[in-house]
Amino acid sequence: MNPDAIKELLLYSLAFNYAILMIWFAAFSLAHDWMYRLHSRWFNLSAETFDALHYAGMAVYKIGIIMLNIAPLVALWLVF
Numbered sequence: 001m002n003p004d005a006i007k008e009l010l011l012y013s014l015a016f017n018y019a020i021l022m023i024w025f026a027a028f029s030l031a032h033d034w035m036y037r038l039h040s041r042w043f044n045l046s047a048e049t050f051d052a053l054h055y056a057g058m059a060v061y062k063i064g065i066i067m068l069n070i071a072p073l074v075a076l077w078l079v080f
Contacts, residue, residue: 021061035050
């Protein structure tokens with residue numbers, strides 16, 4: 001695989017992952033009460049714990065995007 005193909009793959013992966021993150025945030029923001037009711041049936045969570053779990057999940061996902069998509073892409077741009 002040549003570097004240009006890897007760059008293109010990383011760009012598509014970056015766009016796809018940020019789309020997932022935005023959809024997650026939009027669903028969390030717009031359907032918060034419905035999601036909380038759904039999950040509170042299965043787990044004994046307070047609203048604050050539910051919010052903290054989603055906020056932490058989004059933060060970890062974003063860090064993963066940065067480490068696995070953006071950092072290699074920047075490295076390839078600097079080398080090639």
